[in-house]
Amino acid sequence: MPRLHVGGVQPPLRFIPPMRRPWVRLLLRGLLPLLHRCQGVWRIEVAGGDDLARLFQAHQRGELRLLLAFRHPSTRDPLVLAWLFWCALPRQARRQGLRLPQPCHAQFLYDRGVPLWAGAAVGWLLSRLGGIPIQRGKLDRQALRLARDVAARGPFPLAIAPEGATNEHGDLIAPLEPGLAQIAFWTCDDLAAAGRDERVLIVPIGVRYELLRPSWPRIDELLLLLERQLGVAAPAAGDPAFPSPEARRYGRLQAVSTALLGAMEVFYRQAHGLVFDANAPFVDRLARLREAMLGLAEARFGLRPQGTLQERCRRIEQAGWERIYRSDGQQLSPVALGLADWTAAEASLCLEHMHLVEPFAAISGHYVAEAPTPDRYAEVLQILWRAVAWIEGRPGASPPSLGRSRARLQVQAPIEVTERYAAYRRDRRRSVEALTAQVRQGLEATLLQAGADGARG
Template sequence: MPHAIVQQAQPALRFIPPDYQPWLHRVVKTVLPMLLRSHGIQRVETTGVEELAQRLDQFQARQARLILAFRHPSTQDPLVLAHLLWKTVPTVARRNQIPLRSPVHSQFLYDRGIPIWAGQLTGWVLSKLGGIPIQRGKLDRLALKTARDCLVNGDFPLAIAPEGATNNHSEILSPLEPGIAQLAFWCCDDLAEANRSEAVFIIPISLQYPFVDRQNWAVIDQLFNDLEQQLKLPKSLSPAIDHPGEKRYARLARLGLEMLTMFETFYREAYGQSLAVDSAKNVVEKTAYPDFATRLQRLREMALSVAESHFNLPAKGTISDRCRRIEQAGWDRIYRDDLEQLSPVARGLADWNAMEASIRMGHMRLVEQFAAVSGSYVREKPSIDRYAEVLTIIARAIAWIQGRNPQSISKLGQRIAKLQIGQPINVSDRYLDYRKSRRSAIEQLTADLQTQLEQSIKQ
């Protein structure tokens, strides 16, 4: 059973106010190199940092307000961004005689769910580093108000992941959420109302994690062996598949199809839902799986519908939108502010309700595991990096199903964290357009940011 099914209703989630503490910043900065190494990051490479240093200099001089919009392919992104701001930017600033004051830092938005699954200590650390928690499945007015005030008046820029969550793909950008554009225009509103002249900029930051050794296929093949053993798949393939690359892709196809078939069987037996199941044999023999994307999409729809029907939610919007609504509906039943007023019997039913909600949220978690998987990612470019990303997604999903910590999956090798600082987007130049048509301006700003981040992936 997936790990951490809630057994009892809990007190309501409280807002964790940001409370930046310089001493903790200094402590984490000291241990940061060790943290990066422990996560398999050998080194950090950056381009375009001088532009960022100049904008930060303008920010410190009260000439600009900044949003750092970073890609979010990995849970290691916060550590890499910390390295960028705490170490790389000051070094580049000194080299180019840019008079930045210490500390160079940013506040940031983070998912309120992180302290739930990562522990209260994590929530405390995030708060003391200036983090602002937000519940993404509802209009979190307090979080938005705090972030808005930070953006307008804070001592540091605001870092936001516009994708909203990790997608575990270095070379795929998930659709961006419009909230970052709305925050930027709200900042323009507040500056205009206060008769302040700072310009508002969004700075795109791309992150990718290629292997140091791009030819070490042994670690990939070993992970194949481990996953095939977990699924009790035979080691042999068709004799007709003799090329190493074709064999490797056939193994991936077989893994994916076996996982799909198991999930389809689960939903048929547990929920009476029928999903069309095609024979996997011929697909694997051809080392391709043209029906995979269709079956995966049907599976995602089925998993989401099981959760949505329990919470009486509409099946509309993107996968991310639907997942956030399910999560919030589950939290509303688990974390309650009326527990002290309930009778013992009512409390027992509240616990039952919370446990049922937690189980149904598991279907949403399953969809999150495979939200960005397309079925063509590896086929388009069979690199060691893409194999590693997709196999890691499968390994973490299996660990989650078995009740193990998905983050405990061992790293496949040393990686390089590559950051590319994009051209700043001047939001203030678009403010008149926003005054004329808010929706159109937000959509255009979001689209332009998406284009910049997608181009950085190609580069």
């Protein structure tokens, strides 16, 4: 994620209303092959698309309300899903003799922070595609009202990433946020209030990326680059501590990860007086570092350290935005404005700590050891590379390419929400939790299926 450079107080964040323009979708559809290749995606495969095409048709006929829960491992996901909706599903429908009126499209929720770091042009594009921006660190009533209305009355299905953010791991799912389940039950509320009898369904969609031609030499080159950036000496080829090339490669990955962790511990000890135990296990040291980084920002903003790591990051982000994007800037005296600029600059620095937690949050210490595949090595090395680039002041730089990739989309069986509605009316919180857990199971099943397909392939 590129850095958010803030020189002082900024105007308040405005809501970006969805203003769908068909010509924007048509233009982007024509550019999809080029855009995919620019992101390294050269092949897209879909499993379960026939069933999804039938569900889209039923939604268009007014027979049901459809919500799509998609995995969000990468920033490449939006364009891959665009191909699914705009290209793959119409083809699947024609093969089955289904009439799927155009456009075949889905509206979607996206993080309000995206236009801040990706640029106003991206915000304009997302708006013209019908996207709904949401501030995840607070109760964004305007966004939720609009998402609820689209889910119950919109012409297209509503797509939501319940993980809330990317984690850059193909085989790990981050904790799910409850918003999707709540919107699904709100849709049941609205249908019941209107006397409508459509079913409400959630369809889990897995997204996974794999190298088409895995190259260990390219992976080793990226390892070497990280070793140079961190001042780590690679073990000799004949080192008895590493009896095989595989053991040597994993040892190098451990050395690079430990060196980056150690450098961060030194910085936070010298700059902020924090204490770390260099002799503790790697996983414990990593957890302590994450806690220290979040704790600094939370203390600065007066926030309590509670909830999941994701929830804490979102609250920190929202607190920072409230100090940067203010509606009273023009009403302040020159001295008050100068102090407000200081506050905004300090808030921006606190957000730097928070954003640096995110790549460290995805590193578990055992992900590669469990399955030392080229894809897992590639994912972890690129996470480390982005963290190093962020620290060096190159947050927008792209990591070296490790080769062309294919995207696997796995559509799971729909989850019935309507049949859970009576239980929801009795116990809303427990029903939302249970439905969120069911969605997670569906997304986990897509990983298992994609892994089995990859093994056969």
